[in-house]
Amino acid sequence: MATEKFxxxxxxxxxxxxxxxxxxRNMAQGKVKVYPDGSDEAVEIEAGDLVVFPKGLSCTWDVSVTVDKHYYHSE
Structure with a gap:
């Protein structure tokens, strides 16, 4: 089940x-809070999550556990 925020x-x-x-091939490892620019609220991402960011999103990552991520870019 997918959830959406920001x-x-x-x-x-x-x-x-x-x-x-x-x-x-492998799911991401780590734990991070992503703060979209202009927001004090964060989105929490953990190992095993599949995440889709909207095109053009500017954000700050607060990494609490080292992250190993894989990217897929679509047009």
Whole structure:
């Protein structure tokens, strides 16, 4: 199930079929709070989350556990 906040979509433990489609071999590791510019509220991202950021989003990352991430860029 996916949730959305500030246009950021987070899917906890996405299905293997989605990971294969996106070409993701390993899920991200770590823990981070993402603060969109102009907001005091954060979106929390943890290992195993599949995250979609809206195009053009400016944000600050507060990394509490080292992050290993994989990117998929679509047009």
């Amino acid at each position: 246009g950021i979509i987070i899917e906890k433990n996405p299905p293997e079929s989605t990971l294969i489609q996106l070409g993701v």
